[in-house]
Each structure stands twice: as structure tokens, then as C-alpha cells.
Amino acid sequence: MGSAAQHPSQIGLWLRLGLALVLTAVFIVHAAEWQGRFGWLEALDHQVHDWRLTAFAESAQDERIVIVDIDEKSLAAIGRWPWPRETVALLAQRLVNEQEAAVVGFDVVFSDRELGADPERLRTLVARSGDAGARSAVDQIAPLLDTDALLAQAFAGRPVVLGYYFSQGEPPRQDGQLPVASLSLTELRAPQVALPRFNGFVGNLPVIAKSAASAGHFNMIADQDGVLRRVPMIVEHQGQLYESLSIAIVRQALGQPALVPGLSPERWVPSAYSGLESLELVAGGRTVVSIPVDRHGRTLIPFRAVPSDSNRSRGYRWISAADVLKGAIPPASLKGRVVLVGTSAPGQGDLRLTPLSASMPGVEVHANLISGMLDGRLPAAPPYLLGAEVLLLLLTFAVLGVVVPFVSPWVATSMTIATIAGHVGINLFVYRGAGIAMPLAAVLCLSVALFLLHSTWGYFVETRGRRKLNELFRAYVPSQLVQVMNDDPDKYSVKGLLAGKSAEITVLCAEIQDFNALIERLPPTELAALMNQYLTAVSAEILAHGGTLDKYIGDQVHAFWGAPVADPQDAARAVAAAQAMRKAVLERVNPSFAQRGWPELKLGIGINTGNMVVGDLGSVQRRAYTVIGKAANAGQRFSGLARLYGVSIVVGEVTRRACPDLVWRELDRIRTRADSTPTSLYEPLGAVSDVPEAEQSVIPLWQQFLRLYRTAQFDAAEIQLNQIRQRGESALQSLYVNRLAALRQTPPDVGWDGVAMVRDR
Numbered sequence: 001m002g003s004a005a006q007h008p009s010q011i012g013l014w015l016r017l018g019l020a021l022v023l024t025a026v027f028i029v030h031a032a033e034w035q036g037r038f039g040w041l042e043a044l045d046h047q048v049h050d051w052r053l054t055a056f057a058e059s060a061q062d063e064r065i066v067i068v069d070i071d072e073k074s075l076a077a078i079g080r081w082p083w084p085r086e087t088v089a090l091l092a093q094r095l096v097n098e099q100e101a102a103v104v105g106f107d108v109v110f111s112d113r114e115l116g117a118d119p120e121r122l123r124t125l126v127a128r129s130g131d132a133g134a135r136s137a138v139d140q141i142a143p144l145l146d147t148d149a150l151l152a153q154a155f156a157g158r159p160v161v162l163g164y165y166f167s168q169g170e171p172p173r174q175d176g177q178l179p180v181a182s183l184s185l186t187e188l189r190a191p192q193v194a195l196p197r198f199n200g201f202v203g204n205l206p207v208i209a210k211s212a213a214s215a216g217h218f219n220m221i222a223d224q225d226g227v228l229r230r231v232p233m234i235v236e237h238q239g240q241l242y243e244s245l246s247i248a249i250v251r252q253a254l255g256q257p258a259l260v261p262g263l264s265p266e267r268w269v270p271s272a273y274s275g276l277e278s279l280e281l282v283a284g285g286r287t288v289v290s291i292p293v294d295r296h297g298r299t300l301i302p303f304r305a306v307p308s309d310s311n312r313s314r315g316y317r318w319i320s321a322a323d324v325l326k327g328a329i330p331p332a333s334l335k336g337r338v339v340l341v342g343t344s345a346p347g348q349g350d351l352r353l354t355p356l357s358a359s360m361p362g363v364e365v366h367a368n369l370i371s372g373m374l375d376g377r378l379p380a381a382p383p384y385l386l387g388a389e390v391l392l393l394l395l396t397f398a399v400l401g402v403v404v405p406f407v408s409p410w411v412a413t414s415m416t417i418a419t420i421a422g423h424v425g426i427n428l429f430v431y432r433g434a435g436i437a438m439p440l441a442a443v444l445c446l447s448v449a450l451f452l453l454h455s456t457w458g459y460f461v462e463t464r465g466r467r468k469l470n471e472l473f474r475a476y477v478p479s480q481l482v483q484v485m486n487d488d489p490d491k492y493s494v495k496g497l498l499a500g501k502s503a504e505i506t507v508l509c510a511e512i513q514d515f516n517a518l519i520e521r522l523p524p525t526e527l528a529a530l531m532n533q534y535l536t537a538v539s540a541e542i543l544a545h546g547g548t549l550d551k552y553i554g555d556q557v558h559a560f561w562g563a564p565v566a567d568p569q570d571a572a573r574a575v576a577a578a579q580a581m582r583k584a585v586l587e588r589v590n591p592s593f594a595q596r597g598w599p600e601l602k603l604g605i606g607i608n609t610g611n612m613v614v615g616d617l618g619s620v621q622r623r624a625y626t627v628i629g630k631a632a633n634a635g636q637r638f639s640g641l642a643r644l645y646g647v648s649i650v651v652g653e654v655t656r657r658a659c660p661d662l663v664w665r666e667l668d669r670i671r672t673r674a675d676s677t678p679t680s681l682y683e684p685l686g687a688v689s690d691v692p693e694a695e696q697s698v699i700p701l702w703q704q705f706l707r708l709y710r711t712a713q714f715d716a717a718e719i720q721l722n723q724i725r726q727r728g729e730s731a732l733q734s735l736y737v738n739r740l741a742a743l744r745q746t747p748p749d750v751g752w753d754g755v756a757m758v759r760d761r
Contacts, residue, residue, distance in 0.1 A: 020401030020450055024393055027446045031389040031439070039224070044441035046223060049300075050355035052431055057356060058315065059305040062371045066317045066334050067363055068095065070343035074322040081348060085114050085147035087325065089154035091341070094324055096158045099334035105161040105249040107218055107342035107350070107363040110204045111176045114147045152211035161252050162208070162215040163245045166198035166235055176203030179215040179248075181240035182259045188241065189263060193276050195297040196221065197236045214256075216248030220352060220362065221298075228352045228360075230298040231369060233279055233291055243279075246369035250281065250289060253338055253374075257283035262290065264384075277382050289373050292380035292435075300379040300437055301365060302372035306356040312344060313356075316367050340367055379437045392423065392443045400450040409455075416451040420444060500615030505562040505627050506574040506655060507612070507635040508547065510538055510581060510605045512555040513643045518599055530598055531555070537589050538581045538603075545577035546570075550626050556639070560627050563614040571609050571658035575684050578605045578649045606638025608652035630675065637672070638681065641758065645683070646731020653680045663691045665699055666706060667732065669755045678755045698727055705736075710754030714740055 030038045068091070070081060078087060088110075095101045155162075167173050178201055196219070203209060217235060222228045234241045243251075243259060251257060262278030276297070281289040293299050304315030312318060321341070323329055342363020343350055351359040372378040399419055404412045423443045430436045512518065512534070519527060535557060539549060542559045546567070550558035559577075561570035582603055590600040610631025616623050631652075638650040645667045656664055667681040685691045701724050708717035718740055725733050 016405050016454065017402065019453055020397060023449050023453065024397040024401060024446060027393050027442045028390055031393060031442050032386060041441045041445065043225060044445070045439050046225060046227065046229065048427075048440045049229060049437060050227070052428065052437070053303060053355050054305075056432060057303055057305040058377075061315050061317065062304070062367075063317070064336075064338055064374065065367050065371055066101075066319060066337045066339050067361075067367055068321050068324055068339055068341045069318050069361075069363075070321045070341070070345065070348070072345050073320045074325075075345055075347075077322040078325065081343070082108075082110075082112075082114075085110075085151040089151045091321060091325055092151075092154045092158065092160060094327070095334065095339050095341075096160070098327075098331050099324070099329065099339070100332050100336070101159070101334045101339040102336050103159045103161060103249055103253045104339045104341065105163070105245060105252075105366070107163050107245065107340060107366060109162070109164045109176070109202060110148075110151065110208045111164075111202050113205065148205055148207055152207045155208065155211040155213075158213070159252055160212045161245065161249045162204050162212045163218045164201065164203040164215055165217055165219050166196075166237060166242075167200040167202060168198050169200060172200035173202065174200050176201070177206040177209040178203050178237070178242070179209065182234065182243040182247075183241040183261065185236065185239050185241065188261050188276065193297070194295055195234060195236045195241070196232045199237070201237060213252055214248045216243050216245035218245045218362065218366065220365065222353065226353055228301070228354050228365065230294075230300050231365065232296065232298050233293055234297045244369070246366045246373065247279070247281075247291070249338060249340070249366070250370055250373045254281065254288055255283065257281040257288055277384075278380075290376065291373060292378055292382060294381055295383055299369070300381060301354070301368050302377055302379060303354060303356045303360075303368050304371070306360065312361065313364060313368075315371070316364065318344075338370060340370075342366070377435060379431070379435050381437045385436070385438055389439050389442060392426075393446055396423075396443055396446050396450070400447055400454075404450065404454050412451065412454060416447055420447050423447065500613050500617065502611055503563055503566065503614050504609065505560050505612040505614060505629075505631070506571045506607065506609040506658075507550075507558070507560045507627060507632045508542070508574050508578060508605065508607050509636040509639040510557045510578070510603055511639050513602045513604045515555040518601075521599060526596075526598070530593065533592065534585070534589055534601060537584045541580040541584055542577050545573045545580065547574065547577055548625075551624065556636075558636070560612075560614075560632075563627070564625075571607075571655045572661075574607050574609075575649075575651065575655065575659055575662065578607060579684065579686070581605065582648045603648050604639045604642030605649045606635045606640070606642065606651075607649065607655050608632070608635035608638060609654040609658060610634070610652075634675070634679070637758070641670075641681065645681075645735065647683045649684055651682045651684060653682070656680075656682045656684075659684070661687065663688055663696060663699070665702060669710070669753075670758045671755050672758055678753070694727070698724060706754075709736065709740075712743075712748065712752060712754075714743060 027041075030041055075081065092104060095104045164176065164178070198219075204212070204215065209215065219235060220228055220231055223230075231244060231246070233244045233247055236242075247259065251259065258281070260280050260282050261276055262280045263275045264277055276293060276295060279291040279293055279297075280287045281291075291299055304313045306313045319329060340363050342361060344361040344363070346359070350362040352362055352365060354360045354365070369378075396419060400416060404415060407415070423440065427438050427440045430438055518530075522530065534555075535552060538557055542549060542557070547559040547561050548563065550560055552558075559574075561567075561574045567573070582605070585601050585603055593600055608631050610629065612627040612629035612632050614625075614627045616625050617628065618624050618626075634652060638652060642648055642650050647667065650667065651664075663685040664682045665685055667683055669678050669680050671678050685695065688696075701720065705717055705720040705724060708714075708720055721733060721736060721740070
């Protein structure tokens with residue numbers, strides 16, 4: 001872009017338009033699926049869908065659906081899965097007979113005979129013995145030994161829906177019995193459909209399968225990134241189509257409406273279009289449930305919100321299967337409810353990675369689908385969105401590809417932002433209003449790509465100053481402040497920043513108390529390692545709070561706020577940085593040092609605010625962006641006074657006034673030979689909400705003591721100080737005890753004002 005973008009040359013204009021058209025064509029190829037969808041754009045669309053789903057996920061509980069959980073509690077009480085058939089039969093009977101559930105869906109498959117006594121083998125053995133009495137006894141107990149038949153009897157005549165699954169492999173595995181197919185491929189009449197196709201299956205034992213009211217598959221196919229976002233609602237096996245477990249349960253709950261394909265009118269269907277838009281549940285000639293699907297027969301899952309501390313949603317009532325079997329649930333508590341029996345136990349292998357949870361139980365996925373079908377709120381991604389996406393790409397090209405070369409950079413940026421915001425707004429409006437999940441990645445990426453294309457045209461001219469600014473200040477200031485300067489190059493020119501100027505600066509100086517003793521204790525290699533770890537920790541906090549690193553002098557760290565970028569909160573950020581530095585040393589650095597046998601550190605931090613000279617200062621041989629001035633020297637002096645007062649942070653009066661939201665304790669009033677003007681020193685105790693009331697209640701008492709002390713009322717001051725000391729001793733109190741004793745021994749001159757004289761550093 002740049003100023004030249006408003007009057008581009010003919011060659012440059014046509015070249016830019018040509019490149020913009022090529023970019024647009026690439027994204028149209030993706031949207032139209034002429035060469036398949038690009039993987040990276042598909043991945044971005046998945047992320048957009050996940051964000052959109054998370055933002056608008058329903059959080060209210062659906063009282064129509066209850067999940068009976070074969071959880072760890074149940075496994076501990078009854079034993080590992082699979083449970084005895086008698087236990088499962090009792091569970092089904094109690095759910096239907098005692099709890100009066102409308103439908104009971106099992107998210108499990110009963111494909112293997114239960115190990116135990118074989119009635120037929122027992123009959124054969126008794127027949128060989130020739131004992132007629134034994135044969136009669138076996139005939140009487142045989143029904144009790146056939147536990148699979150007992151389970152089938154428990155299911156018979158009850159609204160029980162069973163699960164099963166399909167498989168793909170060679171040779172095909174075909175265990176158990178499939179239910180009657182829902183549809184056939186010829187009934188579908190959608191030539192371009194690409195349903196999941198399987199050559200094998202694992203169904204329920206025939207005796208059990210025949211006894212259930214219906215059955216549905218529980219196959220779940222994750223996207224390429226391993227995240228489950230959609231479920232195939234119908235799949236193909238040997239030319240027949242089979243419905244999912246969630247559809248089978250909804251059909252049972254609604255009185256078995258017919259399942260028919262929802263096809264678009266043939267006159268509007270192009271040759272590449274599957275024609276399949278939905279699966280319809282039809283009763284009495286009208287559609288009672290419409291299930292939107294794509295050409296693969298999949299529907300998006302309408303997940304309910306999942307709390308961060310659990311893998312289970314609060315959108316459904318969860319009941320432990322053990323409580324149902326023990327009869328701990330009051331009778332008829334589940335009357336008219338759709339009950340799903342599944343497991344959330346980690347060891348059972350039915351936990352799924354979803355956009356809202358890293359380990360969502362598969363049974364909850366079915367619950368989400370059933371809830372969405374009953375409410376008519378399944379997100380739709382119909383195939384005709386292809387045309388809508390192509391149209392939006394062309395509109396984006398018209399706005400950002402054709403118009404932008406003729407406008408200024410600021411207008412171009414505004415147009416790009418408005419275009420992206422418009423795409424996002426339309427996408428969210430359609431999703432919330434019509435339940436349609438439109439792709440978004442392609443139009444967003446094209447918007448950004450076109451903007452970058454035009455921006456690079458004037459890149460070297462417009463960013464030359466920015467690159468120099470980055471080179472000069474990358475080592476001084478946090479990256480976010482460099483970005484602020486880059487965003488306003490007129491205000492933050494390199495020449496203007498490097499020239500010395502006077503500004504209100506907040507300076508921070510931190511040092512290690514008793515550093516000389518530490519030097520004597522450690523060998524050079526360990527001392528170097530200690531200093532590197534310490535300086536890294538405290539410097540990180542300075543940068544994190546927007547400070548400019550000035551220099552390191554031995555154990556001292558110098559930093560300042562207010563240049564090159566000034567902010568009204570500079571003083572508050574400096575104080576917050578000091579508190580964070582102290583916390584980092586106490587909670588991270590010192591414990592690490594203790595493990596290595598190193599002494600713990602105690603910081604002395606001084607902070608002062610005032611007018612200073614800031615700029616690129618130094619000699620021909622070496623220069624640095626730094627600050628100088630009387631206020632800067634005072635900040636360094638304050639760090640050395642921290643040990644005197646037994647505190648970690650000493651703050652000047654101007655800084656304190658700039659931070660009225662903090663609780664402060666006045667430490668002293670001082671003057672030096674270089675500066676005879678008295679200045680007050682303070683310690684920040686923290687935010688009002690963080691400082692205990694007991695500690696806050698001492699502050700007025702302390703201020704009263706200082707008033708008495710500075711007006712030479714030493715007796716009253718001593719009484720006040722003793723009352724304060726009863727609430728807890730401190731080094732600061734001990735300092736004033738010694739001062740009072742010295743003043744009693746050598747009374748001060750007339751006119752004494754209580755200001756302490758300290759030596760310059």
C-alpha cells in the first residue's frame with residue numbers, strides 16, 4: 001500500500017490485481033472441492049467450529065435425558081465389565097419397571113456368550129448317563145443356566161434399544177446379528193453420496209438382539225486431528241443402510257416414526273451435488289424430527305458445556321449404575337425419561353477427544369445428539385454452503401482485491417478489519433439464528449492474504465524506520481512496547497527517541513542484601529550460575545510489567561518506566577514489578593537455591609519517580625539508552641536503605657502518590673548532603689483487598705507514632721510504639737526503639753524535625 005497506492009502505475013495495478021485474482025482462485029478451488037479441501041484450511045475451520053461451539057454451548061440441564069453410568073464406583077461395587085447377565089437384566093428391569101423410563105438405550109454390545117454352565121452340553125452329558133431323574137432335573141434348571149436367554153427375557157416387551165458397531169478389515173468380522181436395515185442404497189436415490197462403508201460388524205447375540213425393541217450402531221469417526229465433531233447417522237453395509245444408536249433411541253421414544261431421506265428437488269441439484277440434505281423422521285405424513293447431514297451422512301454434535309474440572313457435562317443427570325442396582329433411587333424418579341446406559345470409567349476405552357473435553361464419555365455424545373434431535377437444534381452444514389462460500393470469496397476479492405490498491409494504508413486496514421468483522425458477524429448470525437455452521441477459514445485467510453499482498457508493495461519504504469527501531473530497542477524494552485512504537489512511527493521516530501529529553505520517569509533499582517558476604521561464600525563458577533538465575537528471574541518480571549531494562553551493575557538491576565513509551569500507570573507498574581520480583585525470589589529462586597546448597601537471597605528494591613533526562617547516552621565507543629538525574633540517583637539510594645528498615649521495597653513520595661489504590665506504610669523522612677530537601681519513604685503493603693484488616697488497623701497507629709516522634713514527644717511516642725510492638729515485632733520498630741534511646745541519651749537541638757540524615761552512595 002503506502003501513499004503511492006492511491007495512484008498506482010498501470011503495470012503495478014494490473015500485476016497486483018492479477019496476483020489478487022490468483023490468490024482468490026486458489027481459495028475457490030478449496031471451497032469448490034475441485035482438488036479436495038486443503039488440509040490446513042480444513043484444520044482452521046475445525047478450530048473456528050470448536051471456538052464457535054464453545055462460545056455458544058448450551059449449559060442448561062436437559063431433564064428428559066438421564067445417563068446411568070457404569071462408573072468406577074459401580075465397577076468397584078459389582079466387578080469389572082462385562083457384568084453377569086443377571087446383573088444387566090436386573091438393571092434393565094429396574095429402569096423400566098421401577099423407574100418407568102420411556103426408553104433405555106445401551107451404549108454397549110452383548111456379542112459373546114457368557115462363560116458359565118452350558119445347558120446343551122449338560123443335557124448331553126446327562127443323556128449319556130442314562131439317568132432319567134437327572135435328565136428331568138436338568139430340564140428344570142436349564143432355563144436358569146442360560147443367562148443370555150434370561151437377559152433376553154428381561155429385554156423382551158420393554159423399550160430397550162441396543163448398540164452395536166461396524167468394522168472394516170480382511171477377512172471381514174461378522175459376529176452376532178444385525179437389526180433390520182433402516183434403508184437401502186436404492187431408496188436413498190442420492191448418486192453422489194459417500195456414506196461410511198463397512199464390510200464387518202459386531203452385533204448382539206441373536207437371542208438378545210431379537211428381544212430388544214430396536215438397535216443402532218455407535219460408530220464414531222473422528223476428524224483427521226483426532227477430535228470428534230460429527231457422527232455418521234447412517235452407514236452402509238452390503239448395500240443396506242443402518243441408523244445410529246441415537247436415531248434408534250429417538251425413534252423408539254417417538255413411537256417408531258419412519259426414517260426417510262431428505263433430498264433436495266432434482267431440478268436444483270447439480271451433477272456434483274449429493275442431493276442428501278437430511279434424514280427425516282416422519283409420522284402421520286409430517287416430519288417430526290429433521291436431522292441435517294452432509295454427503296457422508298454425518299451430523300455435527302451439539303455439545304453441551306463441560307466444566308473444566310470434569311469430563312462430564314452438567315447438562316444431563318448422571319446416576320451411578322450401582323445406585324440403581326441397590327435400589328437407592330426412589331421409584332419412578334426416571335418416569336418418562338430417555339435413559340442411556342454407558343460408562344465414563346477411564347479403563348473401559350469409551351472416552352473421546354471432543355472440542356469441549358479431552359475425555360468425554362461416548363454415552364454423553366449420544367445424549368447430545370438425542371437432545372439436539374428432540375429440540376431441533378442440530379447444527380447443519382448442508383452441501384449448498386459450497387456456493388455460499390464461493391460467493392463470499394468473490395465478494396472479498398471485489399472489496400479487498402480491487403478497491404484497496406486505490407486507498408491509503410489506514411483506509412485499507414480499516415476495510416480489511418471491516419471485511420473480516422463482517423464475515424465473522426455473518427457466520428455467527430447464521431449459526432445462532434439458523435443453526436448453520438458455515439466455513440469461515442477460507443474467507444478470513446483470503447482477506448488476510450489480500451491485505452498482505454498490498455501491504456508488501458510498500459514494505460521496504462514504510463518499514464525501514466520500524467526495522468531500525470526494532471534493532472535499537474529490542475534489547476531495552478518489552479516486545480509489546482516496541483509494537484506500540486511501531487504502530488505510531490510519527491510519534492516514536494528513531495531520531496526523536498535517541499535525542500536526550502526530560503521526562504517524568506519511574507526508576508527501579510534492585511540489589512541483593514549482604515551481597516559481599518555471598519561473594520565470599522561461593523566459588524566463581526557457582527556465583528556466576530547463581531547470578532544468571534537471579535537476574536533472569538527478576539528481569540522477566542520487569543519486562544512482564546512493561547519496564548525498560550537499563551543495565552546490570554554487579555548484583556544491581558536498573559530499570560525504568562515512562563520511556564520510550566509513557567503511560568499513566570507507569571508508577572503502578574513499577575511497584576507491581578517490584579512485588580512480583582520479590583515473590584519470584586521467595587517462591588522460585590530461593591527454593592531452587594536451597595536444593596543446590598546456595599544461600600537464600602533477600603532483595604532490596606528502591607523506586608522513585610521524578611523528572612530525568614532519558615536518551616541514547618554515552619561515548620563514541622559505547623552508548624546506551626538510559627536515564628540520568630537526581631531522581632534516578634535517589635531510586636538507587638532507596639534500594640540500599642531497604643536493609644536499614646528491614647523491608648524489601650522502599651518507595652519515594654511521588655511514586656506513592658501515583659498509586660492511591662495500594663496500602664502504604666510510611667518508613668521514614670530522610671535528607672542527604674547532596675539533597676537537603678526532606679523526602680518521605682514508604683513501603684507498599686499491597687492492594688486493599690490483599691492486606692489483612694489486622695495489618696491495616698496498625699497503619700493509623702503507626703502514623704500517630706511518627707507524628708509524636710517528629711514533634712519530639714518521645715514519651716508519648718514510646719508508649720505508642722510499645723502498643724504497636726505488642727501486635728508483632730519488626731526490624732522497623734527496632735530501628736525506632738534504638739533511635740528513641742539515642743535521642744533520650746543525647747536530646748536533639750531546638751528545631752529538630754525528625755528527618756534522618758543518610759549518607760550518599
